[in-house]
Amino acid sequence: MEHNSTGIPHGKLGMWIFLSSEIMLFGAFISAYIVLRMGSPNFGVPPEAIMGRPLATINTFVLITSSVTMVLALAAIQRDNTKQFAMFMVLTSLLGMTFLGIKGYEYHHKISEGLTISSGLFGSFYFTLTGLHALHMIGGLIFNAYVLINGLRGKFNSRHYERVEYAGLYWHFVDLVWVILFPVFYLI
Amino acid sequence: MSSSPEHHEPSFIRKYVFSLDHKTIGLQYMFTSLTFLLFGFGLMLLMRWQLAFPGKPIPIIGGLFGDTFAPGGIMLPEFYNQLGAMHGTIMVFLGVVPLGVGFYGNYFLPLQIGAGDMAFPRLNMMSYWIYFMGGVLMLSSFLMPGGAAQSGWTSYPPLSVIAPPGQTMWLISMTFIITSSLFGSINFIVTTVNMRAPGLNWMRLPVFVWAQFITAILLLFAFPVLQAGAILQLLDRVAGTSFYLPAGLVVSGTLLNRAGGGSALLYQHLFWFLAHPEVYVLILPAMGIVAEILATNTRKPLFGYKTIVRSIMFLGVLSFVVWAHHMFLSGMKTSLARIFMVTTMVISIPSVAILSCYVFSLWGASIRFRVPMLFALAFLPLFGIGGLTGLPLGFLPTDIYLHDTYYVIGHFHYVVVTGSLIALMGGIYHWFPKIFGRSMNEFWGKVHFWGTVVCMNGIFFPMFIQGLAGMQRRLYDPTVQAHNATTQILSPFQLLAAVSLLVFQFPFIINLFVSLFKGQKTVENPWEATTLEWACPSPPPHGNFLSLPQVNRGPYEYSVPGMKKDWSAQNE
Amino acid sequence: MATIFGLWGLFFAYCLIRFRSKKNPTADYAAASKGGLLSFLPDVMVLGFEIWLIFFLGLPIWAEIKEDFPKPEKSNVVELVAEQFSWGFQYPGADGLFSKRDPKQISSGNTIGLDANDPNGKDDFVSINELHVPLGKPTIVYMTSKDVIHSFFIPEFRVKQDVVPGMRVPLWFEPVQTGHFEIGCAQLCGLGHYRMRGEVVVDTPEEFEAWKKEKTKELQQTSS
Numbered sequence: 005m006e007h008n009s010t011g012i013p014h015g016k017l018g019m020w021i022f023l024s025s026e027i028m029l030f031g032a033f034i035s036a037y038i039v040l041r042m043g044s045p046n047f048g049v050p051p052e053a054i055m056g057r058p059l060a061t062i063n064t065f066v067l068i069t070s071s072v073t074m075v076l077a078l079a080a081i082q083r084d085n086t087k088q089f090a091m092f093m094v095l096t097s098l099l100g101m102t103f104l105g106i107k108g109y110e111y112h113h114k115i116s117e118g119l120t121i122s123s124g125l126f127g128s129f130y131f132t133l134t135g136l137h138a139l140h141m142i143g144g145l146i147f148n149a150y151v152l153i154n155g156l157r158g159k160f161n162s163r164h165y166e167r168v169e170y171a172g173l174y175w176h177f178v179d180l181v182w183v184i185l186f187p188v189f190y191l192i
Numbered sequence: 193m194s195s196s197p198e199h200h201e202p203s204f205i206r207k208y209v210f211s212l213d214h215k216t217i218g219l220q221y222m223f224t225s226l227t228f229l230l231f232g233f234g235l236m237l238l239m240r241w242q243l244a245f246p247g248k249p250i251p252i253i254g255g256l257f258g259d260t261f262a263p264g265g266i267m268l269p270e271f272y273n274q275l276g277a278m279h280g281t282i283m284v285f286l287g288v289v290p291l292g293v294g295f296y297g298n299y300f301l302p303l304q305i306g307a308g309d310m311a312f313p314r315l316n317m318m319s320y321w322i323y324f325m326g327g328v329l330m331l332s333s334f335l336m337p338g339g340a341a342q343s344g345w346t347s348y349p350p351l352s353v354i355a356p357p358g359q360t361m362w363l364i365s366m367t368f369i370i371t372s373s374l375f376g377s378i379n380f381i382v383t384t385v386n387m388r389a390p391g392l393n394w395m396r397l398p399v400f401v402w403a404q405f406i407t408a409i410l411l412l413f414a415f416p417v418l419q420a421g422a423i424l425q426l427l428d429r430v431a432g433t434s435f436y437l438p439a440g441l442v443v444s445g446t447l448l449n450r451a452g453g454g455s456a457l458l459y460q461h462l463f464w465f466l467a468h469p470e471v472y473v474l475i476l477p478a479m480g481i482v483a484e485i486l487a488t489n490t491r492k493p494l495f496g497y498k499t500i501v502r503s504i505m506f507l508g509v510l511s512f513v514v515w516a517h518h519m520f521l522s523g524m525k526t527s528l529a530r531i532f533m534v535t536t537m538v539i540s541i542p543s544v545a546i547l548s549c550y551v552f553s554l555w556g557a558s559i560r561f562r563v564p565m566l567f568a569l570a571f572l573p574l575f576g577i578g579g580l581t582g583l584p585l586g587f588l589p590t591d592i593y594l595h596d597t598y599y600v601i602g603h604f605h606y607v608v609v610t611g612s613l614i615a616l617m618g619g620i621y622h623w624f625p626k627i628f629g630r631s632m633n634e635f636w637g638k639v640h641f642w643g644t645v646v647c648m649n650g651i652f653f654p655m656f657i658q659g660l661a662g663m664q665r666r667l668y669d670p671t672v673q674a675h676n677a678t679t680q681i682l683s684p685f686q687l688l689a690a691v692s693l694l695v696f697q698f699p700f701i702i703n704l705f706v707s708l709f710k711g712q713k714t715v716e717n718p719w720e721a722t723t724l725e726w727a728c729p730s731p732p733p734h735g736n737f738l739s740l741p742q743v744n745r746g747p748y749e750y751s752v753p754g755m756k757k758d759w760s761a762q763n764e
Numbered sequence: 765m766a767t768i769f770g771l772w773g774l775f776f777a778y779c780l781i782r783f784r785s786k787k788n789p790t791a792d793y794a795a796a797s798k799g800g801l802l803s804f805l806p807d808v809m810v811l812g813f814e815i816w817l818i819f820f821l822g823l824p825i826w827a828e829i830k831e832d833f834p835k836p837e838k839s840n841v842v843e844l845v846a847e848q849f850s851w852g853f854q855y856p857g858a859d860g861l862f863s864k865r866d867p868k869q870i871s872s873g874n875t876i877g878l879d880a881n882d883p884n885g886k887d888d889f890v891s892i893n894e895l896h897v898p899l900g901k902p903t904i905v906y907m908t909s910k911d912v913i914h915s916f917f918i919p920e921f922r923v924k925q926d927v928v929p930g931m932r933v934p935l936w937f938e939p940v941q942t943g944h945f946e947i948g949c950a951q952l953c954g955l956g957h958y959r960m961r962g963e964v965v966v967d968t969p970e971e972f973e974a975w976k977k978e979k980t981k982e983l984q985q986t987s988s
Contacts, residue, residue, distance in 0.1 A: 007740060009388045014311040018382045025374055025412050032420035032465075036435070036458055046439065046453040122432030124451045132427060269955040344952050350929060351912040351954060438930020440867035442877070442910045444848070447867055456913055456928050490783075492791035496803060521915065523928045526830045530823060537814040541807055548806045551772065554779035556795030558788045569780070573773060580765040587817060589825040593922045596915060596950040662919030664950045667958040673948050675919045751791040758790070 019170045023177050026140075030181055033136070034188065037129045048124030054117045056110060060190050063106045064182065070099035071179045074172045084162045086155060093152040096175070100145050107138060130189055137185060140178050147171045210321075212313035213734055217320050218299030219627070222620075224324060225290035229613075230697070231331075232282035235275045237690055240651075242267045244687040246669040260339065269668040273342035274334070274358070276666055280345030281362065284474065285369050286327045288608060291616050292477035293373075293411075294323065297380055297404045299627065303725035303732065304401050306389025306741040306763070311382040319375040326368030333361035344666060346467070349436035349459050353428045354443055363426045370415045370422075380408035389724070389763070391743035395501070396762070398723045398747040399494065402501050403480030406508040407473050413512070414469040421462030428454075435459075460522055464515040472511045474608050476504065478571070478615035479546060485568035485622050486550060488721040490557035491758055493748035496549035503542035503549075510539040520591050529588060536586035543579055547572065558751070562719075563637035567618025570645050571611060578606030581656065599659025605652045614645070617700070624704075625718045629730040630711030636699040643696030650689030654682040720759050723747050727763050768810075833936050834902040840972075842895065842903065845876040846927045847910040849956030851947060852876040853895050857887025857980060867910070873986075876910070889983045893962035895947065898972035902938040915950035918964055926951055939966040 010017075041047050077092035111131070114120075121131040151171045154160065160168055211217055241250055247266055250257070254265025261271040298316065302309055310316050333340040338356025341347065352359050384405045388397070424435040432450065436459045439452025487494050494500065516524065516532040551572055559565070581603040584590035594600060617640075624632050658679040663670055670676040670683075717726040728737050741763040749760040782788070843854040843862055852875055856862045863878050863885025870877035875892070878885050897903040907916055909929040916935065917924045925935045947962035967975060 007390065008386050009392075010386055012386065014382050014386055017386060018312065018378050021378050021381050021412065022374075025377070025416050028413050029416035029420055032417040032462060033424075036420065036424065036462065039458060040435070040453070040455060043455065044453040046451070048451070048453070121427070122434075122451065125434065125453045128427065128431075128433040128435060128451075132423070132433070136423075269958065273952070273955065273957075348913055348952075351952065354912070441929055442847075442867050442870050443912075445870065445872070447870070452930075454930075456930060490791060491785075492793055493796035495796050497796070499803075521924055522926050523931050523933045526826070529830075530826065533822060533826075534818060537818055540814065541811055544810050545804075545807050548803070551776055551779070552799070552803060553796070554776070554783060556788075556792030556798075557779070557783045558785045558791040559780065559783050560785050573769070573776060576769060576772060580769055583765065583814075588822050589829065592829065592924050593919075595924060596917075662917070662948070664917065664948055666952040668955075669958045672959045673946060673961050675946050675948070748796075751793045753793055 013166055015166050015170055016173075019173050023173065026177065026181075030133075030136075030184075033129075033133050034184070037133070037188065040125055040129075044125060046124070048126045050114075050119050050126060054114055054119050055190055056113065057190050059106065059110065060186060063103055063110075064186050066099050066106070067103045067179050067182050070096045070103070071176050073099065074175050078165065078168050078172050081155065081160050081165045081168050082162050086158070086160075089155055089160070089168070090152060093148060093155065097145055097148050097152070100141055100148070100175075104138060104141060107134065133185055134189070137178070137181055140181070144171075144175050144178050147174060210317055212309075212317050214298050214302050214310045214313070214316060215627075215732060215736075217316050218295050218297075220320050221290050221294030221298060221323070224320075224327065225287050225295060228282055228327060229287040229291070232279050232287055233694065235279040235282070237694065238267065239272060239275050239279065240683075240687045240690045242272055242668065243670065244683040246671055267668075270339055270342060272668040273666070274340040277341045277344050277347075277362075278330075278334070281330065281341065283608075284345065284470070285366070286323075286330060288474050288612055288616070289373075289470075290323060292474065292612065293376065293380075293404065293407060294320065296400075296477055296481065296616070296619060297376070297407070300623065300725055301380060301383060301401060301404050302387070303626075303728065303736060304398050304723055305384065305387060305392055306724045306737060306743065307383060307387040308735045308737065310379045311387060312379050315375045315379050319372045319379070322368050322375070323372035326365045326372060329361060329365040329368060333358040333365065336361055346463060347425065347459075348463075349425060349428065349456050350441060350443075352425060353436060360426065360429055363422050363429070366422050367419065370419050373411050373415055377408040377412040380404060381412065384408075389741045389743050392724075392762075395498070396743060396746050397501075398480075399483035399497070399500055399504075400477075400480035400723075402504050403476040403483075406504050407476045410469040410473050410476075410508055410511060414466040417462055418466035421459055421466075424462075425459060457519070457522055457524055460519050461516070464518045465512075468515040468518065469508075469511040471604075471607070472507060474612050475575075476507075478612040479504075481615045481619040481622070482550060482568045482571050484721075484723065485564045485618055486553050487748040487750065488622070488719050489560045489562060489565035489568070490553055491560070491750045492553070492557050493746070493750060494549065495552040495555070496545075497746070497748070500546055500549050503545040507539065507542040507546075510535065510542070514539050517586050517591075520588060521595050533586060533588050540579070540583065540586070547576060547579065563632070563634055563641060564618045564622035566638065566641045567614050567621065570641070571615045571618070574610035574614060574645075574649075575607060578603060578608075578611050581606060593662070594659060596665050597659040598655040598663045598665065601665060602652050602655030602659060605655070610645070610648045610652065614648075617644070620704070622719070623725075624707065624711075625714040626725060626730050626732070628708055628711065629713060630707055631714050631718065632707045632711060633703050636703045640696060640700040640703065643699075644693065647689045647693035647696060651686050651693065654679070654686055658682060720757075722749055722759050722761050724762050727761050833904060833934060834938075836904060839901055839936070840897055840903040842897075842905050844895075844905050844907040844916065844927065845910055846907065846914040846916065846949075847875065848912065848954050849949075849960040850875075851893050851895070851916070851960070851962045853891045853905075854878070855889050855891065855976065855979070856884075857889060857976075859884060859887055863888045870910070887980060887983070889979045891979060893947075895962065895964045896972060896975050897939055897964060897966055898969045899939055899942055899966055900969055902936050904934060904936045906932050906934050908932050912953050913951050914953045914960070917948045917950040918945055919948065920945045921964070924950055939964075942966045942968060942971075 073092045073096040077089050080088035119127045121128055148171055151168055249265030336358045338358055340358040341362035343352040343355050427433040428435050434450045434452050434454040436456050437450050437454045441448040483494055514536045517536040520529045585594055621632055621637055661679045663676045663679055671680055716730050724741055743762050745762055751758045845852040861884040863882040865877045866879045867877050876890055878888055907927045909927045914927045916927050921937050923937050943966055945964040949957055949960035
């Protein structure tokens with residue numbers, strides 16, 4: 005075992021540091037949104053009919069549930085239960101894909117109602133930020149697939165589950181970003 | 193910790209192209225960044241010609257640029273603006289930072305902490321190649337219709353939004369560079385936190401390591417904000433958004449068909465939030481190098497080690513709250529400007545502290561005037577000039593006159609070129625024996641040193657005079673404005689100094705390459721230095737140390753009273 | 765700055781000579797921690813100097829230049845619309861009232877887009893690249909840009925302020941002698957940035973009134 009000054013595995017420390025830079029990235033966009041929303045004369049917040057709060061609320065719960073299943077997947081592998089681990093990983097990814105599917109429908113609806121990326125500042129921020137979030141989710145799905153395949157190959161167990169943990173950290177972060185974006189765009 | 197080379201002899205591609213060894217990756221960074229520096233310098237020489245002799249055909253190579261850039265060898269304003277934007281971008285993002293962090297950090301951070309490599313070797317390898325690709329993309333922008341980016345390295349909208357396609361390439365290229373930097377930061381931070389040899393606690397780290405560590409943290413938190421700003425600008429350019437565009441813009445008689453409502457100042461805030469910490473990224477590695485060279489060549493511990501470390505940390509934190517001193521005249525709220533003047537004045541304190549400690553380190557020393565030491569010593573007064581000339585810029589009333597004049601250009605070139613770059617060059621002479629197991633030629637090193645220092649001052653000192661006369665920045669032809677006439681006479685002199693500076697780099701380039709193959713072979717620790725990088729073979733093998741070092745003392749135990757040798761290695 | 769540099773330079777040079785290895789073969793290990801609090805003296809002196817500078821000079825002067833504007837009633841007020849690559853100065857005419865501007869009405873004969881429907885605009889005139897101001901009272905300029913960021917710079921007056929599209933930023937100065945003074949652009953604004961120059965003409969009050977009458981007559985001649 006290589007010498008480690010703190011005892012924290014490299015990967016875990018690395019993941020936390022990466023996530024802190026992501027906070028700065030999303031934080032910058034959200035700050036830009038706040039500044040322009042408060043200061044700009046023609047920001048153009050769309051009416052409720054176009055925004056579709058109920059569907060978005062359901063979607064938020066879909067994503068939060070996927071974080072729960074992610075936690076359960078990690079707990080399963082920590083008890084050497086590979087079967088349950090795989091089931092929960094698949095569930096997590098399915099819920100993630102559902103979220104993206106609903107988002108796709110939302111995009112289609114909004115664009116057909118005239119809310120596009122260039123129709124006004126609100127549209128610009130909405131599509132940019134939720135789009136960036138969606139890209140991060142796709143990255144998360146890829147990471148999850150990698151973890152699932154390796155888990156099925158028997159690479160993880162109660163003593164070596166680090167990569168599962170890191171995938172979980174990343175997934176929870178992406179979920180957290182959505183939990184912030186949702187009220188920003190749909191509720192205020 | 194031992195390597196077993198007979199076990200796996202990697203292919204040429206694995207060993208030299210896609211190497212996972214931090215030393216090879218470091219050298220890839222070194223050669224690539226030095227090439228970019230030379231290229232960026234070339235761009236500047238063209239600009240210097242136009243400034244000295246506006247509208248006159250460029251001699252000898254003028255015909256090479258074609259009609260789009262310089263018909264009849266006479267530079268067009270668009271070409272001049274492209275040269276300006278690209279010179280700044282290349283020097284900062286493809287030259288100085290990759291040299292200071294990508295080369296120096298990668299090569300020496302693991303060595304100085306007694307590690308066998310970085311925490312994430314594959315991430316390290318990707319970091320270099322993404323930087324390389326970003327560099328290629330950046331250079332390729334010259335070939336785009338309308339040429340390369342031409343809105344300054346700062347790329348302020350709305351100008352940058354209405355600029356030709358080269359600007360889009362700039363934004364994409366920056367994304368590659370920022371990604372490379374992010375990967376590097378994660379690696380450096382985890383490595384420094386987790387992989388220090390037993391006994392190497394935080395207050396026994398060489399100043400070089402502290403400098404690299406804080407630099408990595410600055411890059412980690414600052415670059416994402418510019419990335420966000422760049423993405424918004426990219427969308428304004430290609431997706432019809434108006435993040436930075438107010439309503440009713442009329443360009444060349446045509447009303448822009450955009451939703452509007454955006455703010456041009458928003459970009460400036462996002463840009464400078466990165467770009468201010470970026471200047472500390474430019475200087476901290478250099479300060480780290482100077483610390484190492486000073487300690488070795490004064491044969492005594494650095495003065496005020498604790499003060500230096502605390503100042504570096506304080507500088508890092510403060511660097512995030514001074515950015516809008518670049519925007520005093522931008523039209524932002526004047527009350528905001530006051531806050532930033534205060535924070536800006538405060539940040540000068542740790543800078544003064546670090547430089548003072550370095551100068552005080554000379555007291556009671558036994559100074560060896562070897563070539564690396566010449567560079568480190570020159571750094572002190574020259575960076576001092578750079579730092580002092582920054583004070584009137586951070587001071588609101590004087591900034592009104594000096595903002596966006598040549599005074600600013602003089603200031604930042606003194607800190608980055610006669611400051612950082614001098615230190616970075618000195619570091620190469622200092623560590624060449626470690627990297628290659630051979631020494632560089634001392635005589636030509638001295639020629640390089642004296643020529644470089646004199647010529648650099650020749651180029652940049654007149655800029656203060658020009659700035660005080662009111663000469664604005666980024667002028668294709670300064671002589672059109674009457675108030676610039678008085679200082680125009682300095683311009684041919686600066687051109688001469690710039691060409692001479694190029695000539696004086698040849699001894700360095702030749703020295704570097706000849707010594708690589710024919711330099712006199714050296715021992716493991718020719719300077720008799722205390723830090724861990726000298727406690728392994730020169731050059732270090734894969735895995736660096738033959739066994740995990742155990743650290744028993746601080747980094748600069750030179751001339752300890754009562755000891756036979758005038759130095760004690762950290763792992764002795 | 766020169767004093768600070770000079771003092772440090774002397775100390776530096778002294779050390780290089782006194783402590784060169786030929787003269788001082790053995791370094792003083794303890795010198796690294798000597799001096800104690802005295803070593804902070806440069807930092808304290810710089811801090812003290814800067815505190816004085818900020819609170820006694822910097823903030824008050826900044827306030828005077830950028831915040832304490834003279835009363836518009838007692839000043840000569842002008843609107844500036846900067847564009848690639850000229851300065852359009854709008855004067856209010858005899859009624860002292862400014863016409864609104866409409867970007868949709870911009871044309872080659874009306875480069876700053878004076879609103880033809882605004883009754884206040886009947887007597888407004890535009891002076892391209894020439895800012896006339898009277899001696900004896902302050903001038904306030906309200907500035908905006910049509911296209912990109914420019915910067916209004918009068919070197920001899922030590923006056924500078926960025927001119928930003930979408931914003932209307934005020935600037936004031938009071939001339940103290942008559943004459944012609946150069947205007948330059950101090951923010952990269954495109955290919956013609958280097959030739960975006962203009963002139964401030966400081967007139968005596970009588971000359972100024974004469975000039976205004978002249979420009980108003982020109983306006984009436986072109987519109988009729």
